[in-house]
Amino acid sequence: xxxxxxxxxxxxxxxxxxxxxxxxxxxxxxxxxxxxxAPQSDQTLTVAALANRIQANYPGVEQIRRAPSxxxxxxxxxxxxxxxxxIDPATGEGVxxxxxxxxxxxxxxxxxxxxxxxxxxxxxxxGAAAMLIxxxxxxxxVARRAGGWRHWxxxxxxxxxxxLHVEIARIAVIGLVLSSTTALWxxxxxxxxxxxxxxxxxxxxxxxxxxxxxxRMPTLRQTxxxxxxxxxxxxxxxxxxxxxxxxDRGTGYLDQGDGALLAWADLxxxxxxxxxxxxxxxxxxxxxxxxxxxxxxxGVPAMGAxxxxxxxxxxxxxxxxxGNQPAGRAETILLxxxxxxxxxxxxxxxxxxxxxxxxxxxxxxxxxFAPQRYARAERIILLAATYGDGAAPATAKGFLDRLNTPxxxxxxxxxxxxxxxxxxxxxxxxxxxVAAAAQARGWPELLPQGTIDRQSPQDFARWGRALGDALGIxxxxxxxxxxxxxxxxxVVSRRDxxxxxxxxxxxxxxxxxxxxxxxRLLGCGFARFxxxxxxxxxxxxxxxxxxxxxxxxxxxxxxxIVVKKHPGGLCSGQLTALQPGDTVAAFLRRNPGxxxxxxxxxxxxxxAGTGIGPLAGFIRGNARRRPIHLxxxxxxxxxxxxxxxxxxxxxDEGRLTQLVTAVSRGARPHYVQDAxxxxxxxxxxxxxxxxxxxxxxxxxxxAGVADALAEILAPAGLTPALLKAEGRYVEDVY
Amino acid sequence: MKxxxxxxxxxxxxxxxxxxxxxxxxxxTTLNNYGGDGAYLALYVTDTSGAYVGSLWMAGGKSKYxxxxxxxxxxxxxxxxxxxxxxxxxxxxxxxLEITLDLADAxxxxxxTLHIDAAVEDMRDSPNEVAVPLTTTGAGTPMRGRRYxxxxxxxx
Numbered sequence: 001x002x003x004x005x006x007x008x009x010x011x012x013x014x015x016x017x018x019x020x021x022x023x024x025x026x027x028x029x030x031x032x033x034x035x036x037x038a039p040q041s042d043q044t045l046t047v048a049a050l051a052n053r054i055q056a057n058y059p060g061v062e063q064i065r066r067a068p069s070x071x072x073x074x075x076x077x078x079x080x081x082x083x084x085x086x087i088d089p090a091t092g093e094g095v096x097x098x099x100x101x102x103x104x105x106x107x108x109x110x111x112x113x114x115x116x117x118x119x120x121x122x123x124x125x126x127g128a129a130a131m132l133i134x135x136x137x138x139x140x141x142v143a144r145r146a147g148g149w150r151h152w153x154x155x156x157x158x159x160x161x162x163x164l165h166v167e168i169a170r171i172a173v174i175g176l177v178l179s180s181t182t183a184l185w186x187x188x189x190x191x192x193x194x195x196x197x198x199x200x201x202x203x204x205x206x207x208x209x210x211x212x213x214x215x216r217m218p219t220l221r222q223t224x225x226x227x228x229x230x231x232x233x234x235x236x237x238x239x240x241x242x243x244x245x246x247x248d249r250g251t252g253y254l255d256q257g258d259g260a261l262l263a264w265a266d267l268x269x270x271x272x273x274x275x276x277x278x279x280x281x282x283x284x285x286x287x288x289x290x291x292x293x294x295x296x297x298x299g300v301p302a303m304g305a306x307x308x309x310x311x312x313x314x315x316x317x318x319x320x321x322x323g324n325q326p327a328g329r330a331e332t333i334l335l336x337x338x339x340x341x342x343x344x345x346x347x348x349x350x351x352x353x354x355x356x357x358x359x360x361x362x363x364x365x366x367x368x369f370a371p372q373r374y375a376r377a378e379r380i381i382l383l384a385a386t387y388g389d390g391a392a393p394a395t396a397k398g399f400l401d402r403l404n405t406p407x408x409x410x411x412x413x414x415x416x417x418x419x420x421x422x423x424x425x426x427x428x429x430x431x432x433x434v435a436a437a438a439q440a441r442g443w444p445e446l447l448p449q450g451t452i453d454r455q456s457p458q459d460f461a462r463w464g465r466a467l468g469d470a471l472g473i474x475x476x477x478x479x480x481x482x483x484x485x486x487x488x489x490x491v492v493s494r495r496d497x498x499x500x501x502x503x504x505x506x507x508x509x510x511x512x513x514x515x516x517x518x519x520r521l522l523g524c525g526f527a528r529f530x531x532x533x534x535x536x537x538x539x540x541x542x543x544x545x546x547x548x549x550x551x552x553x554x555x556x557x558x559x560x561i562v563v564k565k566h567p568g569g570l571c572s573g574q575l576t577a578l579q580p581g582d583t584v585a586a587f588l589r590r591n592p593g594x595x596x597x598x599x600x601x602x603x604x605x606x607x608a609g610t611g612i613g614p615l616a617g618f619i620r621g622n623a624r625r626r627p628i629h630l631x632x633x634x635x636x637x638x639x640x641x642x643x644x645x646x647x648x649x650x651x652d653e654g655r656l657t658q659l660v661t662a663v664s665r666g667a668r669p670h671y672v673q674d675a676x677x678x679x680x681x682x683x684x685x686x687x688x689x690x691x692x693x694x695x696x697x698x699x700x701x702x703a704g705v706a707d708a709l710a711e712i713l714a715p716a717g718l719t720p721a722l723l724k725a726e727g728r729y730v731e732d733v734y
Numbered sequence: 735m736k737x738x739x740x741x742x743x744x745x746x747x748x749x750x751x752x753x754x755x756x757x758x759x760x761x762x763t764t765l766n767n768y769g770g771d772g773a774y775l776a777l778y779v780t781d782t783s784g785a786y787v788g789s790l791w792m793a794g795g796k797s798k799y800x801x802x803x804x805x806x807x808x809x810x811x812x813x814x815x816x817x818x819x820x821x822x823x824x825x826x827x828x829x830x831l832e833i834t835l836d837l838a839d840a841x842x843x844x845x846x847t848l849h850i851d852a853a854v855e856d857m858r859d860s861p862n863e864v865a866v867p868l869t870t871t872g873a874g875t876p877m878r879g880r881r882y883x884x885x886x887x888x889x890x
Contacts, residue, residue, distance in 0.1 A: 063859060075858040082881045084858055100770055100856045109771070117823075118795070192797055200811060232804065235862065240784065244804070 002144070003394055006137040007311060013130035014304050020127045021300035023111035024179065028294025030104050031069060031287040037096075038071035041089035047223040047245070051231060052215035053092025058083070060236075066228040068285030073098045089225060121187060128183035131300075135176045138169050144391060155727045161309035163592070168299040168306075175296030182281035189274050196270035201253055201263030208239050209257025217259035223247055321348055321363045323355055327370070330362035333377045333412075337366040337384040337396025337430065342455055343419050347383050349479040353464070357473045366396035369403065377412050379446050381467075382434060385419040390429030403437050413446035414438050415470075417463055421593065422453045422733055446470055453733075457545070480545075486538070486585040487513045487526055489559055491578045498640035501665060503564055505610060505640060506576045507551070510559040510584075525588055529554050531617025532594040532732065535561065535586045539571035546571040547589060549696060549732055551613035553621050559586075562613035562642055594694065594732045600626055602657070602691040604683065606705050608633030608672045609640070611697025614732065616643045618694070622655040629686065631679075633662040633672030633701065672701060673708035680712045688716050693723060696732045756836040759873075759890050761790065763850065763864075764830040766884040770854040772824030773882050774799055775831065776806035776817075779868070782845035786810060790848070791833050792817035794824040802853035805861035842868050852882045 041050070050072070055061050058076040064087075065073045072087045074094070085094025113120035146154040152170060188194050214220055214231070227247045234241035234256045242262060243254035252264040267275075283290015327333065332354055336347045347363050354361045366382060374380070387393040392400065416438065418431025428451045435449040447470050450463040460479050468475030489510035498505040515527035530553040536545040552560040565576040578584065596603060596618050605615040605628060612632055619628055634640045641661075650656040662675035676683055687693065693709070695702050706720045709729075713719060723729035765773055774794030779787045786809035794800075797814045801807045810816045825831045850864035863879040864886045866872065876887040 077880065080880075082858065102769070105771065105856075189798060190796055197798060197812065198801055200808065203808075203811075232859075 002137050002140050006134060006141055009130045009133045009137075010304070010307050011311065013127055013134075014308070016123065016127035017131050017134070018301050018304055019114070020111065020124060020131065021297040023107050025294040025297040027104065027107050027111060028283055028290045028297070030101070031283040031285075031290045034067070034069040034071055035287045038067070038069050038086065039088040039090065039095060040070045041072070041225045043224070043226065045089055045225045046221050047225055047228050047231060048215045048217060048220035050089055050092070050225050050228075051220060052213065053089070054087060055092075055214065057092050057094070062233050064228070064231045066225065066230070068279065069287065070226075072225070118191075121190065125184060125187040128180040128187070131176055132180040132184070135173050135180065139173050142166055142170055142173075144387065160590075161306040165303055165306040165310060168303050172296040172299035172303070175293045176300070178280060179293055179297065182277045185274070185277045186281055194270065194274065196268070196274040198251065198271055199265050199268060201251060201265040204253065204262040206240050206242050206262065207255050207257035207260075209255075210234075210239050212255070212257055212259045214243065214254075214259075217243070217254055219245065219252065219254055219259070219261045321351055324351070325360045325362045327362045327364065327368075327373050327377075328375050330360045330374075331376055331378045332359050332361045333374050333380045334361055334363045335366040335369060335380065335382050335399075336363065337382070337393045337399065337434075339385050339387045339393035339395075343383050343385045343393075346419070346452070346455075346460060346479055349460075349477055350381070350383070350464070353475055353477050357471075357475060366392075366399040369399050371410065371412065374412065379471075380412050380414045381446070382414065382416045382431075383419065384416060384428075384431040384434055386426060386428055386430040390426040390433065392430055396430070400434065400437055403434070403441060410438075410441060410443040413444040415446040415467065416449045418449060418451045419455070420451065420453065422731060427451070427453075456547075485525070486587045488583050489513060489586050491580050491582050491584075492558065493580055494578065497642055498564070498635070500639040501635040503609070503635060503640055504576060505562065505564040505642070506578075507560065507562050507613075507642060508575060508578060509552075510586075512554070512557055512559060526554070526559070529559075529588055529590075530595060531621055532596075532614040533591045534589040535559070536589050537571055537575065537584060537586045539574050542570050545587075547734075549591075549594075549611075549614040551617040551620075553617060556617075556620060560613070560617070562610040562616075564610045591732065594696075594730055596626075596694070597692065597727075599692070600624075602627035602629065602686050602689075604629050604631070604686060604691050604693045606631045606672060606676065606693065606695045606697075608662075608697040608701045610642070611695075611701070611732075612642050614696050615694070616646070619650050619656045620646070622650075625654040627657045628655070629658045629660070629683075629691075630656060631660045631662070631672050631675050633664065633675065633697075635663070635665045637661065637663055671704065672697075673704040676705065676708045676712065683709075684712050684716055687713060687718065687723070687728075691728075693729045694732075695730070697734075699733050702731050702733045755839045757839060757890055758834055759837045759888055760832060760834045761848075761886075761888050762830060762832050763825070763886050764884045765825055765827055765882050767827045768854060768857065768882050769827060770857045772826045772854075774803060774824050774853045775863075776800070776803040776849075776851040777833075778806055778809070778849055778851075779841065780809075780847050780849060784847075787846065789816045789820065790835065790837075791831075792821040793831055795821060799853065799855075802859045803851035803861065804853075804859055805849065806851045842870050844868075848888065850879065850883060850886065852879070854882065 051064060054064060054074050058074060058078070060077040061074055062077060063075045067073070072089055073084060074087050075082070075084045077083070084098035086096040086098050087093065088095045109115050112124055114123060116123070143149045143152065146152060189196055223245070227249065229248065230244070230246040232244040234243060242256055245252050245254060250264060250266040253262040254260070255262050279285040280289065283293065334347055334351060336343050338344050351361050351363050366384065384396060385393045416431050416435040418428030420428040431449060431451070439445065447466055450466070452459040452463070457479050461477050464475045464477030491508060492511050493509045495507045496504065497507070513526050515525060529550060531550055533550045534547045535550060536547050538545040548561040548563060550559065551562055552558055563572050563575045566572045575584065594614065603618070603626060605618060607615045615630060619630065622628055637644070647656065647659060651659065660675045660679055662670040662672045664671055695705050709720050720729050761777065763775065772794070776792055777790040779790065781787050789810070797812070800812055846868045848866050848868055849862060852860040852863040858881055860881040863881060863883050864877065866877060866886065870890070873888055873890045876885040878884065879886060
C-alpha cells in the first residue's frame with residue numbers, strides 16, 4: 001500500500017517535481033547573494049537616523065524598504081521623475097540599482113506558476129502535494145526497509161540505483177517535507193484560504209501641521225533599522241496625510257506635524273505564522289537555511305531517475321506466467337512473497353517445471369492467500385522473501401493474519417521456501433515465521449522449510465530435487481535469473497596448487513577486458529569492480545552459472561579468481577583446464593555486502609582454501625596500510641598455500657600486519673577456527689576495539705568460525721549476531 | 735492590445751439619489767515597460783474633500799496584495815466587497831487596460847477625482863499614480879502617471 005502510494009505519485013508527478021526542485025534550487029542562491037551584496041547597517045542605527053540620511057540625499061523620498069536580507073531600498077521623485085536605489089545605510093546614498101533581477105523573476109514565475117497564472121499555481125501546488133506524499137511514503141519505506149526508524153542511517157545493500165535512491169532520500173527528506181508543506185501553506189495564503197491578512201490601525205485625524213523631520217520623531221528614534229520593513233512618507237503638501245511605519249511588530253501612523261504615534265496595530269498571530277513560513281520556504285531572512293533546502297531539492301531529479309530505474313528493474317524482474325491455472329482448479333498452489341520482484345522469476349521456473357510434469361499449478365501473491373478457494377489443491381508451496389528485519393515483503397502483506405484466522409481445519413500439506421541473503425542477521429526471517437505459524441496452526445508439512453541464499457540457482461535446484469522426491473516426480477529446476485551481458489575474458493596466467501593433497505586448485509588471472517565508454521560512464525560490467533565482487537561463469541553444457549569471488553579489483557589491472565576442481569564439477573573442471581590464451585564468457589555481479597569499507601579499524605580476515613581469494617585481494621589493495629590480520633586454513637603448506645609467494649612481500653610493505661595459518665593435514669590437524677582460539681585474547685581485544693571481521697570459505701568452516709568467535713567474545717559480552725547487526729561481521733559463504 | 739469591456743452596475747455610492755442619468759464612459763490605461771510582473775491597479779473616485787466615494791475597477795485578483803495599493807487600502811480598510819464583480823487580471827508592462835462602464839452624470843464637473851493606485855511585486859508601491867478631476871471638458875485628454883502609467887484617458 002505504502003509502496004503504491006510512493007510509486008504512482010512519483011511517476012505521475014516526475015516532471016512537475018523536477019521543474020519545482022530545479023527552479024527551487026536555483027532560486028535558493030539569490031537570498032544568499034543578496035545577503036552578501038547588500039550593505040548592512042550597524043546594530044545601533046535607528047530608523048530616524050536612516051530616514052534623515054536618505055532624505056538629505058534624496059529630498060523627494062517617498063518610501064524606504066528593508067528586505068529580510070538587510071538590503072535597504074529607497075524610492076523617490078526628483079522633479080517629477082521616479083528614482084530608486086539600494087542604499088548604503090552608513091551614508092544614505094544609493095549604491096546599486098533597485099530594479100528587480102530578471103533571472104530571479106523568470107525563475108520565480110516558473111517555480112510558482114509555470115507562467116500559467118492561477119492554473120499553473122494550482123498545478124505547482126499539486127506538484128508540492130505529490131512531493132509531500134512522496135516524502136512521507138518514502139520515509140515510511142526507508143524505515144521499513146532498514147527495520148525501523150531507529151535504523152534510519154543503517155548501512156545499505158543492494159543494487160546501486162536503489163541504494164542511491166535511499167541514500168539521497170534519507171538526507172533530503174527533511175528539506176523536501178519542509179519545502180512542500182510551506183509551499184502548500186503559501187498557495188493557500190495566495191488563494192485567500194487562510195485568515196492571514198493584515199489589519200490596519202484604526203483611522204485617525206492628523207494634526208494638520210507639517211514639517212516635523214522624521215529624524216526627530218520619538219517612535220523612529222526608538223526603532224532600530226534591523227526591525228524596519230517599510231517607512232512611507234506623506235505626500236508633499238497634503239497636511240491630512242501621515243507617515244506609515246511597518247516593522248517586525250506591526251504597523252503604525254505617525255503625524256507629520258508633531259511626530260506623534262497616531263495609531264498602531266500589532267501583527268496578528270496568523271500573519272506571524274505566514275511570514276515565518278514564507279521565510280522558511282524562500283530563505284529570505286534565512287539565507288543559509290534556504291541554500292541547504294536548495295541543495296536538498298537538487299536530490300529530487302536524481303531520486304526521480306533512480307526511482308524510475310528501480311521501478312523498471314522491478315517490472316523486468318517479474319516474468320509473465322504462461323498457462324497459469326485458476327486457484328479453484330489447481331492441484332498445486334504456488335504463492336509468492338516478493339519485494340523487488342526476483343522471487344517471481346523462481347516461481348515462474350517452478351510453475352513451468354511442475355506444469356511440464358503434468359501438474360495444474362496456480363501462481364499468485366501470498367497476500368491473496370484464501371484456502372477456502374483451493375477446492376482441488378493437494379499442496380501449497382510458499383516462496384517467501386524477507387523485507388528488512390524480518391517483515392513481510394510487498395506481495396505477502398497480511399499473509400500471517402490470514403493464516404491465523406480460524407477457518408476450516410487445515411489439511412493441505414504446505415512447503416515454505418525462504419529467499420534471503422545469509423549476510424543479513426534476519427536471514428529468511430519471514431519465511432521462518434511463516435513456517436512456524438503454519439506449524440502452530442496445524443498445517444501438515446510437505447517439506448521442511450528450505451532457504452535460498454542470494455538467489456542461488458544451485459540452492460534452488462537442490463530444493464527442487466527434494467520437492468520432486470516428496471511429490472514422487474523427477475523435478476529438475478534450472479532457474480536462470482536474467483543474466484547480464486557476458487564479457488569474454490582471456491587467461492593470461494595460471495598457477496597450480498594442491499595436486500599433492502587431492503585438491504587441485506588454480507589461481508587464474510585474466511586480462512582486464514576493454515570497457516566501452518558507456519560502461520565506463522555508468523560504471524557497469526567490468527568497468528568497475530573490487531575484490532570480493534563476484535563473477536558468474538556459465539559452463540558449456542550447463543544451464544546455471546557458477547559464481548566465483550574476485551581476488552582482484554579493477555585497479556590491479558587484471559581479473560583473478562581461485563578455483564578448486566571439484567570431482568565431476570562441470571564449471572570448475574572447465575575452468576581448471578584453461579591455459580593462457582584460452583577464453584571464457586563471464587559477467588560481473590556486485591557483492592556490496594562483502595567490502596572492506598572505508599574506516600581505519602583493523603580487519604580480521606578469516607578464510608580457508610579457495611576462500612582466501614577475495615581476502616588476498618583486500619590485502620593486495622590495502623594501499624592505506626590498514627592493520628590486517630589474516631587467519632588462513634590450508635591442507636599442507638607445501639602444496640596449497642595459495643598466495644604463499646606474495647604474502648611475505650605484502651607483510652614487508654605493511655599491507656598485511658599478521659598472518660596466522662592452520663594446517664589440517666599432518667600430525668596435529670589444525671583448522672582455522674583452532675587458529676582463532678589460539679589467538680583468542682588478541683582477537684577479542686581487536687574486536688572490542690572496533691575491528692571488522694570478514695569470513696570467506698565453505699559453509700562448515702564459516703559455522704566453525706562463528707562458534708569459535710562466540711566462545712572468544714562471550715567474556716566481552718559480544719556475540720557474532722551482535723557484530724553482524726552492526727555490519728562488523730560479514731560472510732561470503734558457498 | 736488587451737481590451738476589456740465591462741458594464742458596471744454602479745455601486746450605491748456612485749448612484750446619487752434622484753440622479754438616475756448615466757452615460758457610458760471608457761477608461762483607457764496604458765502602462766509603460768517598467769520591467770516587472772503584472773501591475774495591480776485600483777481605480778476609484780474621491781469627492782471634493784478627498785473622501786473615498788467608490789471603486790470603479792480592480793486589476794489584480796489576489797486580495798493579499800491589495801495592501802500595496804496603499805491609498806485605496808487605507809480608504810476602504812482593504813474591504814474586498816468594494817470591488818466585488820469589478821475585478822479583473824493584473825496588467826503587464828506595455829499593455830493597455832480598457833474598461834467601459836456607466837457612470838452617473840452627477841460625477842462630472844462636481845469636484846470628484848478619479849485615482850489610480852498601482853503596485854508591482856518587488857517594485858515601488860505607487861499610490862496616487864494618477865489623480866484626475868472628472869470634468870466633461872477633460873474627457874479625451876491623455877495624461878501620464880507618476881511611475882507605471884504611460885497614458886490614461888477617459889472618453890465619453
